[in-house]
Amino acid sequence: MLRYLTGGESHGRALVAILEGIPAGLSLSCRDIDGELRRRQVGYGRGERMKIEKDRTEILSGVRGGRTLGSPIVLMIKNLEWPRWQKIMAVEENVDHAALTQPRPGHADLAGVIKYDLEDIRDVLERASARETAVRVAVGAICKKFLREFGIDFYSRVIQIGKIRDKKEWQPDQADYSSIESSSLRCLDREKEKQMKELIDQTRTKGDTLGGIFEIYTTNLPIGLGGYTQWDVKLDAGLAKAIMSIQAIVGVEIGLGFASAERWGSRVQDEIFYDGEKARFFRKTNRAGGIEGGMSNGETLIMRAAMKPISSLARPLRSVDLITKKEVKAARQRADICAVPAAAVIGEAVVAFEIAREVREKFGGDSLAEARRNYQSYMDYLAKKQAR
Numbered sequence: 001m002l003r004y005l006t007g008g009e010s011h012g013r014a015l016v017a018i019l020e021g022i023p024a025g026l027s028l029s030c031r032d033i034d035g036e037l038r039r040r041q042v043g044y045g046r047g048e049r050m051k052i053e054k055d056r057t058e059i060l061s062g063v064r065g066g067r068t069l070g071s072p073i074v075l076m077i078k079n080l081e082w083p084r085w086q087k088i089m090a091v092e093e094n095v096d097h098a099a100l101t102q103p104r105p106g107h108a109d110l111a112g113v114i115k116y117d118l119e120d121i122r123d124v125l126e127r128a129s130a131r132e133t134a135v136r137v138a139v140g141a142i143c144k145k146f147l148r149e150f151g152i153d154f155y156s157r158v159i160q161i162g163k164i165r166d167k168k169e170w171q172p173d174q175a176d177y178s179s180i181e182s183s184s185l186r187c188l189d190r191e192k193e194k195q196m197k198e199l200i201d202q203t204r205t206k207g208d209t210l211g212g213i214f215e216i217y218t219t220n221l222p223i224g225l226g227g228y229t230q231w232d233v234k235l236d237a238g239l240a241k242a243i244m245s246i247q248a249i250v251g252v253e254i255g256l257g258f259a260s261a262e263r264w265g266s267r268v269q270d271e272i273f274y275d276g277e278k279a280r281f282f283r284k285t286n287r288a289g290g291i292e293g294g295m296s297n298g299e300t301l302i303m304r305a306a307m308k309p310i311s312s313l314a315r316p317l318r319s320v321d322l323i324t325k326k327e328v329k330a331a332r333q334r335a336d337i338c339a340v341p342a343a344a345v346i347g348e349a350v351v352a353f354e355i356a357r358e359v360r361e362k363f364g365g366d367s368l369a370e371a372r373r374n375y376q377s378y379m380d381y382l383a384k385k386q387a388r
């Protein structure tokens with residue numbers, strides 16, 4: 001079984017993760033992970049912190065001589081700001097700082113202090129913060145590396161910021177992916193990107209924030225990951241949960257998603273054909289987005305997620321002080337204006353974990369070689385099953 005846990009506070013000493021279930025024999029270095037961390041940190045509209053934090057991973061266990069051992073992989077990303085925060089975030093008793101008592105709308109602040117019976121909102125926001133996603137991206141990077149061994153790849157792009165939508169169709173393709181990767185908004189259409197940047201600039205001037213929509217694609221999935229036999233084995237359900245677990249994500253679609261609700265059935269389902277030469281079933285469309293009946297159907301997995309605008313505003317919203325119960329302006333924290341490109345990279349990571357978990361579940365193997373043999377045997381079976 002593949003599983004992970006993360007720990008760490010936004011301004012604490014470090015973020016950590018324990019990832020268990022990656023087989024032995026996978027080539028792995030910190031470089032494989034740090035490249036993904038950099039992708040998460042770029043993006044037009046990010047705040048000052050991204051300029052300060054240059055995240056780097058340290059692998060504390062589970063890897064030796066550049067190869068995984070099959071034992072738990074422990075990861076650490078040090079917070080470079082720790083020296084400035086070590087007094088406020090000290091583990092030891094520390095009465096030397098003022099508590100934050102003005103909850104920010106749209107954050108865990110108010111429900112968190114009430115639920116855990118806390119006095120200082122910092123006790124909540126430090127863990128609820130999206131800073132935690134840095135180490136989830138690190139976990140996802142290892143899962144991606146593992147899945148590349150089976151030809152499975154991940155892509156993402158931003159299709160909307162505020163009301164500006166990039167309507168360009170795109171098939172995941174390495175050739176023009178470099179254009180998306182080099183765009184500071186992960187946008188394919190450069191004209192739309194320009195408009196989005198202008199919108200972000202105007203929004204910054206107004207002291208407001210923006211959300212948007214991103215798309216994630218997973219290619220080369222075999223038929224049959226997930227299942228239909230029980231609610232909790234359905235691939236779409238696990239993926240939706242993983243994406244919804246990202247801070248500020250408010251909606252998930254697979255394939256046509258919500259748009260399918262207003263179409264005729266004949267314009268929603270993907271008809272089935274048979275290619276005699278290739279001896280396999282195929283579809284001419286992929287409106288389902290690669291999942292039918294809770295299982296991968298061999299087509300590209302296409303998911304879309306909506307991110308709400310960043311909750312902390314430069315021009316803070318109204319709130320109520322926890323102690324005086326009087327109206328106040330919400331506490332101001334250093335904040336992004338728009339973080340949709342970063343959320344897309346985080347989306348890739350959480351999807352990669354879910355897919356890696358399904359692959360481990362279906363093909364097992366204590367070593368990478370054993371997992372590959374099992375996978376190949378299933379691929380041979382798939383070919384035989386589809387032959388005339």
Ligand SMILES: Cc1cc2nc3c(=O)[nH]c(=O)nc-3n(C[C@H](O)[C@H](O)[C@H](O)COP(=O)(O)O)c2cc1C
Pocket residue numbers: 047106107108128129130133246247248249310311312313334335336339342343346
């Ligand atoms: C990549 C990323 C960066 C974020 N940056 C900020 C930020 O700078 N300020 C902020 O108030 N919220 C930010 N958020 C959103 C909050 O973390 C999130 O809205 C909050 O934790 C409440 O969680 P919820 O929106 O899932 O309910 C960010 C989210 C993501 C995914």
